[in-house]
Structures are given as C-alpha cells and as structure tokens.
Amino acid sequence: MSKPFDMDLFLAGVLTGSHATRQRHVRQAKIIQAEIAKRWQLETPWAWQKxxxxxxxxxxLSHRSEATSYYYLLTVRLLARRLGTSWLFYL
Incomplete structure (x- = not known):
C-alpha cells in the first residue's frame, strides 16, 4: 500500500510568507491536485504536464472571481517552481 501524496511536504521548500498565506497555497494546491487526479488520474505533480x-x-476557474483566479495562479507558479519547470502561466 502506498502512502498518499503529501502536498505540505512537497511545497515546503518554496513556501514563504505568513502562516495564513502558506496554508492558502497548500489548500489550493490540494484542490488543484484533486481536480487533475479526478480528470486524468494523475495523483502527483511529478506526473503533470503543462x-x-x-x-x-x-x-x-472560469466562473470564479478575478481575485480567486489570481491567487490560484500564484499557487500554480509555486508548483511550477517546485517542479523545476520553465512553465509560464498568465490569466
């Protein structure tokens, strides 16, 4: 039996800022992970493509506010930095 993927540990090296900001990024990263896993059955960010x-x-995020989309974009940029990719994302 494999262990579930630990998003907290995965992002620990790139998270900065206040406790609330770090918690928001982890929470949003878990939501991103769950949606991608549901759609493509890819459980870990290492398997993701751009x-x-x-x-x-x-x-x-098409029906979310501009502010919400922006905060998710920040989280996605952290994920890309942690993965060591050169992916660029814009809204």
Missing amino acids: KHVTWFLKHH
Whole structure:
C-alpha cells in the first residue's frame, strides 16, 4: 500500500510568507491536485504536464472571481517552481 501524496511536504521548500498565506497555497494546491487526479488520474505533480495545469486554470476557474483566479495562479507558479519547470502561466 502506498502512502498518499503529501502536498505540505512537497511545497515546503518554496513556501514563504505568513502562516495564513502558506496554508492558502497548500489548500489550493490540494484542490488543484484533486481536480487533475479526478480528470486524468494523475495523483502527483511529478506526473503533470503543462496542459493539465492550463486546463485547471481555464476550466475550473472560469466562473470564479478575478481575485480567486489570481491567487490560484500564484499557487500554480509555486508548483511550477517546485517542479523545476520553465512553465509560464498568465490569466
């Protein structure tokens, strides 16, 4: 039996800021992970491609406020930094 993926540990190296900000990024990263896992059965960020994250930003956040989308964009940029990719995302 494998352990569930620990998003807190995954983001620990790139998180900065206040406790509330760090908690928000972890919470949003877990939501991103759950939506991508539900759609493509990819459980860990290591398996993601840019198209998966782009899909989340375009389709899952299409009915959200601009501010909410912006905060998710910040979280996605942290995920990309942690993965060591050169992915660029814009709204």
